[in-house]
Each structure stands twice: as structure tokens, then as C-alpha cells.
Amino acid sequence: MKQTDVIVIGGGPAGLSAALAAHRAGAQTLLIEREPRLGGILKQCIHDGFGLVRFSEALTGPEYADRDINAFKQTGIEALTTTFVSRIKKTANGFTLTAVNETGVITIAARSLVLATGCRERTARQVFIHGTRPAGIFTAGTAQHYINLLGQMPTKKCVILGSGDIGLIMARRLTLEGATVLGVYEAKPTPSGLTRNIYQCLHDFDIPLHLSKTVTRVYGEERLTAVEVCAVDENMQPISGTREKIACDSLILSVGLIPENELAESLGVALDPRTKGPICNAALMTSVDGVFSCGNALHVNDLVDFVSESGDLAGTFAANYRPKPRSEITLKTDANFAYLVPQRLDLNDDLKTIVYFRSQQILKNCVVIVKVDEQEVFRKNYSHLRPPEMERLEVDFSRLNLTSNTILSFEMEVS
Amino acid sequence: MKELICFLCPNGCTLTITRDQPEFTVTGQKCKRGREFAINEATNPTRTLCTTVKTNFTEMPVLPVRSARAIPKNHIFDVMAAINQVVVTEVLCCGAPVITNVLDLGIDIIATASMEATR
Numbered sequence: 001m002k003q004t005d006v007i008v009i010g011g012g013p014a015g016l017s018a019a020l021a022a023h024r025a026g027a028q029t030l031l032i033e034r035e036p037r038l039g040g041i042l043k044q045c046i047h048d049g050f051g052l053v054r055f056s057e058a059l060t061g062p063e064y065a066d067r068d069i070n071a072f073k074q075t076g077i078e079a080l081t082t083t084f085v086s087r088i089k090k091t092a093n094g095f096t097l098t099a100v101n102e103t104g105v106i107t108i109a110a111r112s113l114v115l116a117t118g119c120r121e122r123t124a125r126q127v128f129i130h131g132t133r134p135a136g137i138f139t140a141g142t143a144q145h146y147i148n149l150l151g152q153m154p155t156k157k158c159v160i161l162g163s164g165d166i167g168l169i170m171a172r173r174l175t176l177e178g179a180t181v182l183g184v185y186e187a188k189p190t191p192s193g194l195t196r197n198i199y200q201c202l203h204d205f206d207i208p209l210h211l212s213k214t215v216t217r218v219y220g221e222e223r224l225t226a227v228e229v230c231a232v233d234e235n236m237q238p239i240s241g242t243r244e245k246i247a248c249d250s251l252i253l254s255v256g257l258i259p260e261n262e263l264a265e266s267l268g269v270a271l272d273p274r275t276k277g278p279i280c281n282a283a284l285m286t287s288v289d290g291v292f293s294c295g296n297a298l299h300v301n302d303l304v305d306f307v308s309e310s311g312d313l314a315g316t317f318a319a320n321y322r323p324k325p326r327s328e329i330t331l332k333t334d335a336n337f338a339y340l341v342p343q344r345l346d347l348n349d350d351l352k353t354i355v356y357f358r359s360q361q362i363l364k365n366c367v368v369i370v371k372v373d374e375q376e377v378f379r380k381n382y383s384h385l386r387p388p389e390m391e392r393l394e395v396d397f398s399r400l401n402l403t404s405n406t407i408l409s410f411e412m413e414v415s
Numbered sequence: 416m417k418e419l420i421c422f423l424c425p426n427g428c429t430l431t432i433t434r435d436q437p438e439f440t441v442t443g444q445k446c447k448r449g450r451e452f453a454i455n456e457a458t459n460p461t462r463t464l465c466t467t468v469k470t471n472f473t474e475m476p477v478l479p480v481r482s483a484r485a486i487p488k489n490h491i492f493d494v495m496a497a498i499n500q501v502v503v504t505e506v507l508c509c510g511a512p513v514i515t516n517v518l519d520l521g522i523d524i525i526a527t528a529s530m531e532a533t534r
Contacts, residue, residue, distance in 0.1 A: 046479035046527065047465045052424050060465055062479050062528035066509045148467055151477035176466060176495055195429075196422030200462070204488070389427075 001376040004030045006318045007097055007110040009085055009263065012040020012306050014295020015116035017311030018318070022114070025075050030108065031072075031079045032099060038072065038079065039065035041119060041141070042304065044148045047169050049196075050311035053305035054188060064304060080106075088113070088267055094290060112290040112318040115264050115278075116311060119257040119296040121166075129161075129251075131217045136224030140166040140254040144173070153177060155250035159227050160184045161215045163191040163198070165302065165388075167254020172201035174252075181207050182248055187214035187232050190362060192256075194302060194388055216243070218251060227251050244407035257300045267291055274339040275299035281328060281346040282353040283317035289326075292318045299341050299356065301388050306356065313354070324348060327404050336360055336412035338387055347404065351397035359412070367413040368393070372400050375408070385412075421452045425431050432457055461485035464494055465527070468513055470503040476528055478503050483523045492519055506530045 004021040008015045011033030015310045022029040037043060042050070045061030052058055055067070072079070083101035094111040120137040138146075138154055144166065156179055160167045163186040171181045184202060189212050191198055202209050210229070216238055217228035231242035259277040261269065269278045270287040278286040278293040285292050294314035295307040317380055327347040333340045338358040345353065359366075360361075365384040370378035385391065402408065421444060430443040432453040441453040449470045455461065463485045467477035486494055497517055507513065507526045514524040 043528070046467060046481075048463050048481060049422075058423075058463070060479060060481055060527040063509060066527075066529060148477065148479065151467060151469060173466075174493070176464075194427060195420050196427040198423050199420040204462070 001096070001107070002108040004028045004108060004110050006030070006112050006114060006315070007108060008114040008116055008315065009034065010116035010118060010295070010297070010320075011035070011081065012116065012118055012295065012307075013065065013068060014118070014297070014307045015040070015114070016065075016072050016273075017308040018114040018116055018292075018294055018315030019079075019272035020068070020071060020075065020270060021078050021312045021315030022319040023304065023315075025316050027319035029077050029315075029319075030110070032083050032085055033078060033079060033081045034084045036082045038069050044141075044144050045169075046148050047173070050304050050345055053303060054308060061304075068308070082200050085263060087090060088263060090267060090288070095242070111137040112321040113294065114292045114294060114311075114314050114318045115261070115286075115297050116265060116293075116295050116298045116314070117260045118310060119259045119300050121253070122256045122258060123253065129215055129218060134218065134220035134222060134224045136220065136250040137218065139248065140164070140170045140252050143170050143250075143252050145161065147173060147177060153179065155179050155248075155252070157182065157248045158176060158250035158252050159215065159246055159248050160252045161253060162186060162254035162256070163188075163193050163209060163211075164254035164256060165193040165197050167252065168193045168197040168201040170252060170254070172205060172209050175205045175207065181205075182246060183208040183210055185210045185213045185215060185221065187212065187228055187236055189234070192254075192388055196334065213242075214238075214253060219245070220340075224249055224251060231298075257296065259297045259300060261293075261297060264291070264293065264297070269293075272339065272343055272402050275341060277341075279343045280325075280341065281344045281349065282342045282351070283346065283349050284342065285317060285321070285346075286315040289323060290318075290321055292321075295367060299339065300358075306392060309354070310356075329402065329404060329408055332356075332407065332409040333357075334409070334411045336363065336366075336414065337410060340410055345397065345402070345408065347402055351400075351402070353395050353397060354409075355393045355395055357391050357393070357410070358387050358389075359391075360387065362386050363412065363414055365415050369411045371409045371411060372402065372406055373376070416484075417457070417497045418469070419453060419456055420522050421449050423448050423452055429473055460488040462488050462491060464491055464524075466495060466498055468498055468501050468503055468524075472503075472506075477509065478513070478530060481527050482517070483525050484501065486517075488518055490518065490520060494520075494524075497523055503530075 005027035042061035042065040050064040292314040294310040
């Protein structure tokens with residue numbers, strides 16, 4: 001059986017950074033990717049705006065991926081592409097992984113694992129759209145795959161449901177390629193995507209954004225012929241008398257992303273219901289010793305720069321992993337936080353910690369306060385916090401004499 | 416007075432611009448690039464155009480490309496039409512020009528992915 005120190009599953013930006021970091025830390029590393037090419041979803045994200053934090057320039061997705069792929073190839077780290085991981089078993093010394101590729105079934109043993117499996121899009125069935133089942137209902141990522149990788153136009157006239165970033169990007173992309181985007185409908189009263197994408201993808205092309213409106217029904221036998229849209233109240237319930245039928249050949253959904261953790265769950269990794277990703281400590285180790293998580297599998301990021309950063313952390317810690325007892329405390333948050341990652345802190349680890357969080361609602365002029373046993377130890381002011389925009393903090397807990405009985409809490413003071 | 420969102424970086428500052436002859440007054444920016452952005456938006460808005468170009472390679476039927484620099488916003492659909500005329504017949508690397516000096520704008524259209532990666 002083939003043997004290695006670290007196996008990284010997933011060859012997108014998180015997995016590439018994790019593999020590079022593990023290699024740099026001296027570990028024998030193997031990367032497994034199910035597609036023929038490395039780069040993950042960046043391959044189809046042909047728009048620019050990637051890398052502003054990490055490289056101080058606006059790269060397209062493929063250009064950003066190209067930098068990591070080139071660095072990866074220079075190291076000589078082994079990559080198995082067109083290889084699908086079908087099973088992972090925990091053993092006394094680590095893990096045994098079973099994968100399938102053109103050579104057949106292979107098994108590989110490793111000391112630690114990095115799960116960089118990315119995320120999936122929510123589909124029509126997950127947002128309770130009723131009616132027939134015609135062709136012409138796509139997730140935004142599927143439409144993006146058709147146009148940007150296969151060169152095929154999936155629609156001439158469409159409605160977009162959901163104002164997530166991929167939906168906004170696709171509204172522009174479809175318009176550039178000659179399709180008519182009749183409007184973007186968002187059930188919530190505020191957009192889900194970044195403000196700059198509303199501006200440069202919708203305003204630039206006079207595409208209307210309808211807030212507090214959703215799609216309630218689809219029409220068509222073979223192919224979609226129309227959708228029904230309806231205004232909704234603050235409880236997302238349809239308001240009678242506002243129904244409207246719109247003729248179109250496609251409905252494109254940008255209604256959220258969910259971390260992909262099927263392999264993690266098969267190993268018994270505990271998930272956080274708020275992030276839908278693994279509960280991790282500051283080393284990005286999950287509840288299962290030796291299993292690390294990063295990128296969009298850990299929590300859905302809005303910037304790839306932070307995906308790479310978490311990959312780098314997870315890869316480094318996976319390379320340095322040796323079994324040891326844990327002494328973990330929970331990072332508590334108040335109701336103003338949508339979530340906070342990492343969820344736990346191992347007092348036996350280095351306590352200089354990078355924390356990522358999102359607010360539950362749009363907040364102006366607020367203060368994030370960290371308390372140790374009700375005593376304030378850190379504060380930071382924010383002129384605004386918006387749920388679509390992830391925030392990053394560096395907090396050093398090492399001088400605070402934390403013990404396993406310490407109550408560590410993150411709170412927001414809203415004026 | 417006009418309100419706009421700066422999209423040069425993830426901060427996404429909300430800017431206001433007022434034309435006070437002969438100067439502009441810009442407020443709301445966190446950095447100096449915000450002022451330049453707002454004035455450009457008011458006088459000559461430009462955008463980096465990202466799209467794809469057809470190839471005759473079955474394993475990569477389209478190649479992602481972009482304008483090497485931002486192009487005037489009112490030329491976006493003309494440039495799209497020019498790009499859609501082209502079929503790539505050779506293996507290109509990331510950064511290689513696909514169209515030089517598109518529509519005499521003095522700007523190249525360049526590949527943003529390497530086709531060698533597909534081999």
C-alpha cells in the first residue's frame with residue numbers, strides 16, 4: 001500500500017495552498033482531485049476581482065489558479081487527477097483512503113488529512129419551487145460551466161432567483177453574450193451579494209433587482225415557458241394579489257452555497273449547524289484527530305484570498321500533526337454573529353489565532369468585544385458589518401492564562 | 416450629486432461625487448484611489464472586459480480572455496462582437512495576446528488560462 005504523510009482532498013485554491021504549505025513544512029504530500037485539471041471552481045470564474053488581498057491586483061479566476069498551479073508544479077508534489085475518493089477509514093496510525101481512477105481502485109495510507117472539498121450550490125428543490133419539471137432550471141454555477149467551459153449558451157431570456165454573487169456575475173455574463181436577463185429576484189429585503197457586484201454587474205447593464213420578491217411557480221412541459229413571481233412579507237410569506245407571470249426560457253438560481261462534507265461526515269466529523277462545515281479549532285483540525293478542513297468546505301467564503309489563507313493554515317498544521325491530548329474551550333458568540341470560525345480553541349496549541357466571522361444583519365457603528373470570564377480583553381470598531389462580507393481578525397490569546405474553565409466570548413455592542 | 420460604489424477593492428466604499436465647476440468633490444472614500452475612481456466614473460467610465468473566445472480544441476472548446484487594461488464602457492459590446500469573430504487555432508499560454516490593439520483602442524485581448532494545462 002502506498003504511504004504518505006498528508007493527503008489533501010480537492011485541487012481548488014484551498015487544496016493547492018494546503019498541499020503547498022504541507023510540502024513546505026517538510027511533509028510528504030499527495031493531492032487528489034476528481035477533475036482532470038487543477039484549479040477547482042476558479043477555472044470557470046473568468047471574471048476579475050480575485051487576489052486583491054493576497055496579490056494586490058485584480059486577477060481573473062483562471063489567472064489566480066494559474067499562479068498556485070505553477071507553484072505547485074515546481075515543487076514536484078504528487079497530484080492524482082481524475083481520481084475520486086470513495087472511502088476513508090480511520091486506523092491506529094492515521095487513515096486509509098480508497099480512491100478510484102483509470103488505473104482501478106487504489107488505497108493509500110496517510111498520517112493526516114486535509115479536506116478541501118469546496119461547496120455545492122443549493123438547488124430548486126431546496127428552495128421549494130413548485131410546478132412541473134421542465135428543462136431550463138439551472139444553478140448559476142451550472143450556467144457558468146456551460147458558457148465559460150463548454151462554450152454553450154443555456155438561455156436566450158431568463159429570470160435569476162437570488163442575489164448571491166454568482167447570480168450577479170452570471171447576469172452580466174449572460175447579457176454580454178447576448179441573452180436577455182429580465183431581472184434578479186431576491187426574497188430577502190437586502191441583497192446577498194457584494195455591493196460592488198450589484199453595481200458593476202446589474203447597474204452597468206440596467207438589469208433590475210427586485211428585493212422582497214421570489215419565484216413561486218414554474219411553467220412548461222418540455223422546456224420552461226414562464227415563472228410566477230410574487231412579493232413576500234418579512235416572514236417570507238407570499239403577499240396575495242402580487243402574483244405576476246413572466247415569460248422566459250430559463251430560471252437561474254443563485255440561492256446559496258453549502259459546504260461539501262460528505263467525506264467528513266463519513267469519518268464522524270462534527271458539523272456546525274451555522275456554517276454547515278466542520279467544527280474546528282484554531283489549527284483547523286476537526287473533531288476527529290488528524291482531519292483538517294479549509295476553504296469553502298469549512299465555511300463559505302466571499303473572497304478566494306481567505307480560502308487560500310485557510311488552506312495554508314490547514315496544510316501547515318496537518319504536516320506538523322502528531323497525536324496529543326486536547327484541552328479545548330468553545331468560542332462563544334452572541335446573537336449578532338451569524339457564525340464564527342474557528343469554533344474552538346485548543347489550549348495546547350499556539351494561541352495566536354485568525355478568526356473569521358459574519359454578522360447576522362447589517363449593522364452600523366458597532367464594536368466587536370472579546371471577553372475572558374466577562375473581562376474585556378480585545379475590542380475593534382466597525383463602521384459597518386454586512387452579512388455578505390466576511391470579517392477577519394487576528395487575536396493573540398497566549399498571554400491571557402486561559403484554562404479549561406475559562407469562558408471566552410465574542411460579543412457585539414451596537415449603538 | 417451622485418452616489419456610487421467604488422469596486423476597486425473589497426471595501427466597496429459608498430462614494431458621493433458633486434461637480435463643483437471646474438473641480439469635482441468626492442466624499443466617502445477610505446483611500447485616495449476612491450477620488451480617481453469617482454471622477455473616472457463621472458467622465459470616462461471604463462471596465463475590464465472578461466469573456467471567452469472559441470478554440471478548435473475539443474478538450475478546451477473556449478479559452479478565457481480579458482482586456483489587458485480597462486476599456487471605455489461604451490465600447491464593451493463592440494469589443495465583445497470583435498472577440499466573438501475569433502477562433503484560436505494554436506496552443507496559448509496565460510497572458511498571450513489573442514487580439515492585439517482591439518478596434519484600435521490601443522488595448523490587447525489576452526488569454527487568462529494556459530491551454531498547455533489541458534494536455
